[in-house]
Amino acid sequence: MASDLSIGILGAGGIAERAMVEPSRDVDGVRVDAIGARDPARARAFAERLDLPKHGDYETILADPDIDLVYLALPPITHAEWAVRALQAGKHVLCEKPLSVNGTTAAAIADAAAETGRRAFVGFHYRLHGFTQRLLEVIASGALGDVDRVDIDFSIPHFVVKPGNIRLDGDLGGGAVMDVGCYAVDLIRAAWGEPVVESAAAVLYDDDPRIDLQTDAVLRLGSGAPARVRASFIGNDQGAMSLRVTGSAADLVATSVIVPQWGATLRVTAGDDVLVDENAADGENSYARQLEHVAAVLADGSPSILDAARGVGTMRVVDDIYRVAGLEPR
Incomplete structure (x- = not known):
C-alpha cells in the first residue's frame, strides 16, 4: 500500500x-x-x-x-x-x-x-468519536450499578424521510430498523453484549408494507434487563437520538448519540447528585x-x-427484530 x-x-x-x-x-x-x-x-x-x-x-x-x-x-x-x-x-x-x-x-x-x-x-x-468512547467508558465503569432498564429512541423527524426516499423502498432494503435501528443494536452490543429480541411491533408504510416507518422492540440483555428500542421515521419535529439507562446506583442520559458532533451531551445523576455532566468536544467529527x-x-x-465479521452479529439481530415484528428480513 x-x-x-x-x-x-x-x-x-x-x-x-x-x-x-x-x-x-x-x-x-x-x-x-x-x-x-x-x-x-x-x-x-x-x-x-x-x-x-x-x-x-x-x-x-x-x-x-x-x-x-x-x-x-x-x-x-x-x-x-x-x-x-x-x-x-x-x-x-x-x-x-x-x-x-x-x-x-x-x-x-x-x-x-x-x-x-x-x-x-x-x-x-459514531463509535470512533471521543464522546461515544467516553459514553461506553462510563457504562462499563460500574457507576450506574446494576442496569435495570435501557431506553433508546432513534427517531427521525416526520418531515425528513419523504416519498421517493430510498429509505422507503423495499426493493432497496429500506425501513426504520435498517436505517437508524441498526445503530441502536450496534450500541447495545458494544455496551452490554449480545441481546435477545423479546418483542417487536411495526408501523408500516401504506405505499410499501414491507417498510417499517417505526418499530418498537424490546431486547433482553444478558443480565435480564430490558432494552426498549424505538427506530422511527415519524418522530416529532425535533426527533431524537437519545439513550437512557436506569441503574440501581445512578441514571444516565445521552443525547445526539448517532452523530455526536451535533451537540451530544452526557449526564449521570444519583438522586440530586450530578456525577457526570459533559458535552461532546467542539470541532470533532466522527x-x-x-x-x-x-x-x-x-x-x-x-x-x-x-470489522465486518463483528458487524454480521448486528445484522442478525436486525433480522430477528423484523421476524418478531411479523416482517421478512431484508
Missing part, C-alpha cells in the same frame, strides 16, 4: 460527500482519488465539483490498481455484490452502514474478506475519526470495532 491510503467511492449520493470527501480533507495519510456511479456522467459531475482526479462507472474504480480502499455509498441491497467484487479485486472495503441487508449477505462480505486477505468494515462512524481509524488498522493490521 502506498504511504497515503487511496480511496475510491462507489455511489455519487450526498452521503459520499459528507462521510468521505469532506472529512478526508482533514485527515493526514488518506485521499479520495475516484468516484464511480452507474451513470458515468453523474460521476464526472461529482468529480468536477469536488476536484477528484478520477471518475467512471463502478467497474472502472474496481479495476484501478492505485485504489487501496473502496467506500460503498450505495443502497444496502447492493452492498454484498459490490463489496465482494471489490474484495476480490484486491481492495479493502468500507460499507456505509448497515453492513448489508441481512445477516446472510453480511456474512458473505465477512467471508470474502477472510478468503481474499483484505479488510471489510462497516461505517458505524467521520474524520472513522477515516483515521481505518487508515491506522490497515497500516498495522490490528483488529477493528468496525
Whole structure:
C-alpha cells in the first residue's frame, strides 16, 4: 500500500460527500482519488465539483490498481455484490452502514474478506468519536450499578424521510430498523453484549408494507434487563437520538448519540447528585475519526470495532427484530 491510503467511492449520493470527501480533507495519510456511479456522467459531475482526479462507472474504480480502499455509498441491497467484487479485486472495503441487508449477505462480505486477505468494515462512524468512547467508558465503569432498564429512541423527524426516499423502498432494503435501528443494536452490543429480541411491533408504510416507518422492540440483555428500542421515521419535529439507562446506583442520559458532533451531551445523576455532566468536544467529527481509524488498522493490521465479521452479529439481530415484528428480513 502506498504511504497515503487511496480511496475510491462507489455511489455519487450526498452521503459520499459528507462521510468521505469532506472529512478526508482533514485527515493526514488518506485521499479520495475516484468516484464511480452507474451513470458515468453523474460521476464526472461529482468529480468536477469536488476536484477528484478520477471518475467512471463502478467497474472502472474496481479495476484501478492505485485504489487501496473502496467506500460503498450505495443502497444496502447492493452492498454484498459490490463489496465482494471489490474484495476480490484486491481492495479493502468500507460499507456505509448497515453492513448489508441481512445477516446472510453480511456474512458473505465477512467471508470474502477472510478468503481474499483484505479488510471489510462497516461505517458505524459514531463509535470512533471521543464522546461515544467516553459514553461506553462510563457504562462499563460500574457507576450506574446494576442496569435495570435501557431506553433508546432513534427517531427521525416526520418531515425528513419523504416519498421517493430510498429509505422507503423495499426493493432497496429500506425501513426504520435498517436505517437508524441498526445503530441502536450496534450500541447495545458494544455496551452490554449480545441481546435477545423479546418483542417487536411495526408501523408500516401504506405505499410499501414491507417498510417499517417505526418499530418498537424490546431486547433482553444478558443480565435480564430490558432494552426498549424505538427506530422511527415519524418522530416529532425535533426527533431524537437519545439513550437512557436506569441503574440501581445512578441514571444516565445521552443525547445526539448517532452523530455526536451535533451537540451530544452526557449526564449521570444519583438522586440530586450530578456525577457526570459533559458535552461532546467542539470541532470533532466522527467521520474524520472513522477515516483515521481505518487508515491506522490497515497500516498495522490490528483488529477493528468496525470489522465486518463483528458487524454480521448486528445484522442478525436486525433480522430477528423484523421476524418478531411479523416482517421478512431484508
